[in-house]
Amino acid sequence: MPSASGTTPGKLPFVVWVLAAGTFLMGTTEFVVAGLLPELSSDLGVGVSQAGLLITAFAVGMIIGSPTMAMATLRLPQRRTLILALCVFSLGHVVAALSTSFTVVLVARVITALATGAFWSVGFVVVTTAAGPEKATRASGVMIGGLTLANVVGVPIGSFAGQFVGWRGPFWALAALSALAAVFLGRFIPAREQRATVSLRAELGALRQGRLRLALGAAMLIMGGVLATYSYITPLLTDRAGIPEGAVPLVLIAFGVGALGGTTTGGRLGDRRPMATTITAAAATALVLLLLIPLSTNPVTATVLVFLMGLTGFTVNPVVTALAVRFAGDAPTLASAMSTSAFNVGVATGSWTAGTALDSALGVTGPPLVGTVTAALTLLPLIALAARATPRTSRVVARRTASAQPRQEETIR
Secondary structure, rough: OOOOOOOOOOOOOHHHHHHHHHHHHHHHHHHHHHHHHHHHHHHHHOHHHHHHHHHHHHHHHHHHHHHHHHOOOOOOOOHHHHHHHHHHHHHHHHHHHHOOHHHHOOOOHHHHHHHHHHHHHHEEEHHHHHOHHHHHHHHHHHHHHHHHHHHHHHHHHHHHHHHOOOOOHHHHHHHHHHHHHHHHHHHHOOOOOOOOOOOOHHHHHHOHHHHHHHHHHHHHHHHHHHHHHHHHHHHHHHHHHEEEEEEHHHHHHHHHHHHHHHHEEHHHHHOOOOOHHHHHHHHHHHHHHHHHHHHHHOOOHHHHHHHHHHHEEEEEEEHHHHHHHHHOOHHHHHHHHHHHHHHHHHHHHHHHHHHHHHOOHHHHHHHHHHHHHHHHHHHHHHHHHOOOOOOOOEEOOOOOOOOOOOEEEEOOO
């Protein structure tokens, strides 16, 4: 077995794959609720749109938790932070699974999200640092690939299980698996005595970088567009496309396969041509979401468009995440956390706005309309970022380490 930090040319360090597995569990818990909305609303005695607040609550917890936990654990060993995050994540699922109160489940989701934010913000720094500047976007793509693989495997399995054993079954499974993951992480990730010496002032100062703010804006908008639609995809598929409720998880698998393909594409192309990749993918996402409104009356076209929504939307994610960490220079931890928060600001605002649209006269076409507008707005920060990054003059300062040269530079196109 390779070491956690060692690697050979062309291969990523083992730590990248270990953290991708943890991200798989956290991605499953974030998105599985979309496939369990009928079971949750019935069991907890709330409407479907109110049950959708469990998605919004998780996103809000991620918004707050990512930067807060990143700063709170800044000087803790990275392995300890990751293990602690998984333990809290497991406990949050136990509390939710034991409760019959919607409010308690909502609070448990927020607590679980705080732990997820800590795991992702530290994890992205670990994988990009371990992979080095040449493979940073690819490493980010693999870690985000755990999130998208959750949509291929975790979410559909959770949705199928929820139909037979109720929504609590998937929650118990996630609690057990995340506790096991904490043990595995402690066994296979080597301990380091201390974190890199980074000041809180340096971390906060990185946020003044104009290009960093543009990358965060793009992260927020693209995820808001996709998740505005995905959060309420079940009623669209059943009420408009005429797909049986039992077959909805199969469509979710199609979304997950598309998302996994998009993450892989973004990870492969983003290191060479990040701006061309993201602008093309964002424009394609807006078009796909727009087409979902008139063409979702047919089960086949609806399924194809859901697949394309995942493919185009998730191509942007690994690129803007890697760019955010690089733009932060010597202070990447908060930038990584803020990129996670930015994604979840998009999830929270997108799912909330989509829920409001769902209850309006627009009905089930409201969420994809919200998604279309939001995804189209993603082009604004991306085009502005491209305009500030010409091939000859624009440079991205990669993270410096004690043993590295004072400055490593990379051209952005």
